[in-house]
Amino acid sequence: MQIIEKFSEGLNRELDVVIPSNQLTESFNKRLEDIRSTAHIKGFRPGKVPFSHIKSIYGKSILSEIIDDLIKKTVPEVLSKRDERAAMRPKITINEGDEEETTSRLMDGSIDLKLGLSYDILPKIEINLFDDLQITRDVCEIDDKEIDKHMSDIAEKNIAFEVKEKEAAIGDRITVDYTLSVDDVVLKDHSKENIQFIVGSEELFPETTNTLVDLKAGEHKEIERVFPEDHSIKDLAGKKVKLNFSIKEVSSPLPAIVNDDLAIRLGFESEAIMRDFFSNQIKKQSEVAVRQKLKRQVIDYLNEKYIFDIPQSLLDNEYNGILQQIRSEMNPSGNDMQNNDSIKEEDLQDYRVLAERRVRAGIVLGTIGEKNSIEVTEEEIKSALYQQLSRFPGHEKKMLDYFQNSPNAIAELRAPIFEEKVIDYILKNAQIVDKKVTIEQLFSYSDESSQDEVSNEIS
Known part of the structure; x- marks a missing residue:
């Protein structure tokens, strides 16, 4: 095996590794002979198949296997000899030139196997003591006080609601169907049913849900507004839209209590x-x-x-x-x-x-x-x-x-x-x-x- 350094600058390395043709040919022929001795091919007795015929059938696959094995063995050997550690798996090329011609000549043993390796090495660093760290x-x-506070936070985030007949107020949860239209054309993809949100929050349409205060279940309301230019829904950005809300249910929040009901x-x-x-x-x-x-x-x-x-x-x-x-x-x-x-x-x-x-x-x-x-x-x-x-x-x-x-x-x-x-x-x-x-x-x-x-x- 011959190692030729083509490029070495900083942490970057490029090498050619030349494996003599006789080493490759020896392994190649031995593998083919092993196959020849046991192969069952129509028209030939076991062990009597011509070597050239075995080569024509199995040559390319056997060559590929041998080269893969050589790469697995050779690359670590090369790095060890050079006292280098590759940062990542080296990029490998095999004999430049026409692939078919190269394969044929490698099987014939008329050219050496040349592996091109390109890789970065890990830098060598000196590690000092950690007495200054x-x-x-x-x-x-x-403690129990922290746990109590945490449980109260959980209760606040999981408030139960109770259906009411009165008008919606800030903090109530309402269930609605709504349609969204632009130029009087309803956009089905942006119209929803059975949507729940908290009145006064901005989780659905900012600056819109507050206008649903004082509505009861069964009532309707149409709202017109212009969406901002930076609206998250790009095809609605800057557009004047109509929102038609149908109020289906109004619920008021129950006290946030840590008890068995919350647990269940x-x-x-x-x-x-x-x-x-x-x-x-x-x-x-x-x-x-x-x-x-x-x-x-x-x-x-x-x-x-x-x-x-x-x-x-x-x-x-x-x-x-x-x-x-x-x-x-x-x-x-x-x-x-x-x-x-x-x-x-x-x-x-x-x-x-x-x-x-x-x-x-x-x-x-x-x-x-x-x-x-x-x-x-x-x-x-x-x-x-x-x-x-x-x-x-x-x-x-x-x-x-x-x-x-x-x-x-x-x-x-x-x-x-x-x-x-x-x-x-x-x-x-x-x-x-x-x-x-x-x-x-x-x-x-x-x-x-x-x-x-x-x-x-x-x-």
């Missing part, structure tokens, strides 16, 4: 069971929020302390992944998923910074884990796998097959476990100071740090 750990006591409405058997559930939930959420803040501080520290060039391929991959996620959230239907026009330029810049932050932290965490022999055990992988399977009841076998046959899927299971173990290692060596906070302070910070996961490509 100071971490603030939030301590939040979840929310699917619990009793108030006590409901309280236990939400008490445990808020405690778990607070533990997650504390962890998020600790992790955020570690990643801030790593990004400030370790400054180095980042592989462009990793940065682009992470950035595109973020954009894909944002597009998916903006457009759940999946249409026009490649369009960036709806994303503000300043947001695109922020996502680029976020991608760089994630990749940089991932490289440093990966290096720390490797140098300190931090590993993810088979048991930890199995536990994560079972958690994933439990999310898809009835499809466990299909999901298990997916994970067993997809190395990337297993890598995705491993990455967050590895990351958390390295974070734990860093925290054990840091100076940690506890700080008492309210639950509101804790959760407000948790919202800010929700995007601080690390690039899975490295960790």
Whole structure:
């Protein structure tokens, strides 16, 4: 095997790896002979099929298999000899030129196999001690007073309503049918039945629902208005529309009380069971929020302390992944998923910074884990796998097959476990100071740090 360096600048590498024709031919002919000895082909006795005939039938597929095997074996060997770690899977080309002619000559053994490798390498960084890392750990006591407040908030958000015969007032819930028309043409796609909303809120048509005050069930009202130019429904933006409301039911809110009735409405058997559930939930959420803040501080520290060039391929991959996620959230239907026009330029810049932050932290965490022999055990992988399977009841076998046959899927299971173990290692060596906070302070910070996961490509 001959390794020829074609390009080396910064973190980018381009190589040609030449595998002698005799090495390829030896493996190729042996595979064909193995097939020839057992092949059952009409018109020939077993083991008596001419070699040329076997070659004409199986040659291309066997050559492809051998080249795949050589790539799997050769690429790690090349990187090891050069003491390099590829940031991502190298892009590989096989012998430039006409594909049919190249295949024929490789099978004949008249040319060497030339693999073109293009890749970015991971930078080598020196990891220092963490004795200068100071971490603030939030301590939040979840007492009965906090639980009572949380339960009151839940009651406020799940108010029951009682049907009334009187006119609607601000805060009442009304059920309506409505039609929307432009130039006296009813737009069926924008007309609805049995729609419920709170009078005085802006959840349906801003500045419109207030006009339905003092109406009773069975009454009607027509409203004219001009939708703003920036209205969310583009084909109605700037248009003068008519809204015809038919009031079907008016209900007034009942007092927000934490009791068995609320529990039953929310699917619990009793108030006590409901309280236990939400008490445990808020405690778990607070533990997650504390962890998020600790992790955020570690990643801030790593990004400030370790400054180095980042592989462009990793940065682009992470950035595109973020954009894909944002597009998916903006457009759940999946249409026009490649369009960036709806994303503000300043947001695109922020996502680029976020991608760089994630990749940089991932490289440093990966290096720390490797140098300190931090590993993810088979048991930890199995536990994560079972958690994933439990999310898809009835499809466990299909999901298990997916994970067993997809190395990337297993890598995705491993990455967050590895990351958390390295974070734990860093925290054990840091100076940690506890700080008492309210639950509101804790959760407000948790919202800010929700995007601080690390690039899975490295960790």
